Amino acid sequence: MEKLKNKNTIVLIISAVLILIAIIVAVVATASSSKDEKVTATHSTEEGVSIDLASIADMNNNSTTKKSQNKTSYSYEPGKYKVATKDDPLGLRLEPNTTSDRLIYVPKDYEVEVLAIWEDWGYVVYEQTGGWLSMNYLELVSSNKKTTSDAEQ
Secondary structure, eight states: OOHHHHHHHHHHEEEHHHHHHHHHHHHHHHHHHOOOOOOOOOOTTTOOOOOOOOEEEEEEEHOSSHHTTTTOOOOOSEEEEEEEOOOSSSEEEEESSSSSSSEEEETTOOOOEOOEEETTTEEEEEETTEEEEEGGGGGEEOOOOOOOHHHOO
């Protein structure tokens, strides 16, 4: 009888270990499948944060979003912008949408460099945190666009 209890205990321990390994494998597989595995060019900002500008360009060309299907046009461009909220700071978001988590808040009147645009969202780096700000609450200070006279020089 004692030998049977020992065998059942060993079987139980082995089963628990196998279940734990299966859970770990599932978590790792889920995490790795959610990452974009495509290797693309990145842009390093002066704060040392690296962003994938090609992925942002792909987002601009992707017509699967509801806004893109509505053919809304946006006239924003990369450059220096000032946070132009009424009173509150502006939430820097993980993804370019209002349901995405806020990572940090950018104070009113603070100037940021918009590195890339997707629809009405601008990608910025604030305090070494990269994320998205709504362009509806940003006011253009200076553009990165070269004028004709700049191109001639």
